[in-house]
Amino acid sequence: MKLLSIIVPCYNEEENIRCFYDEFMKNRDFLAENSLDYELFYVDDGSQDKTAANVRALRAEDPKVHLILFSRNFGKEAAIYAGLSAAKGDYVAVMDADLQDPPSLLPEMYGYLQQGYDQTATRRVTRKGEPPIRSFFARCFYRLINHFSKTEIMDGARDFRLMTRPVVDAILSVSEYNRFSKGIFSWVGFQTKWIEFENVERAHGETKWSFWGLFLYAMDGIVAFSTAPLSIAAVTGLLFCVLAFVMILFVFIRALLFGDPTQGWPSLVCIILLVSGVQLLCIGVVGQYLAKTYLEVKKRPLYIIKEEE
């Protein structure tokens, strides 16, 4: 018998715990037909509501349900890593608790693994129910990061995927602190089958992502998977040097030929403001990488587990 592990990161998802379980259990026949056993890991990412209590209640009914409780909120990426570390399955799936990753897709995804693919990944083709401005910025982000980074990051890709053991081990071997899962999943390679589905709206509760939160996440993603911004900063610096050199020659020669009538205060102010702005921007870019390096060298654990059962 093969084992299928399901990892569900949860942050304040009390209403979704049981819904998710019921929905997953609709695959009972599929599991039996393929002689698959299952284990379900709910990773409670420091919820303040009854998430952990609800998981325990479920565990009392079905011992194949497990709880990993974090000591505080460490973020979804850490929760995924904790789940992947705990999972013993030959096949492992990562799924959201809010049913935006429909468990009904699992049989189809499993089918592709039987055909020889190493992992089946999902992407949503519509963004129905999402504010248009958010969709617009999301599209911009994907265009930008794919331009900057050699690692391909699929537009609309979800973290929902079903992986074989070698893929899971590869992902676990990437132990960096600044985790951008979408990038890591792609970076490890392997034969990936993409399947598409229409966006499903959240079953209960609200999304944990604010616009600002998403913006910072996007920045983290770019910094984690590309050093192009550093090169851009360097090239901009070089361009400004060349420009300054030409200007110096021009001003010098003009002063020699026509004297210096002490004009040009406005242009001087403009130049100073522009150049110092560009300098600050470039220092900021370097600072981003330095900050990430700092966090990385501290080698702090990705998460702290308070309880595990």
Ligand code: UDP
């Ligand atoms: N999540 C988490 N930790 C966090 C934020 C979110 O474990 O700090 C979980 C959340 O409970 C859900 C999944 O990550 O199962 C996706 O979150 P959400 O639905 O808010 O994101 P969206 O689907 O809007 O991108």
Ligand code: MG
């Ligand atoms: Mg969601």
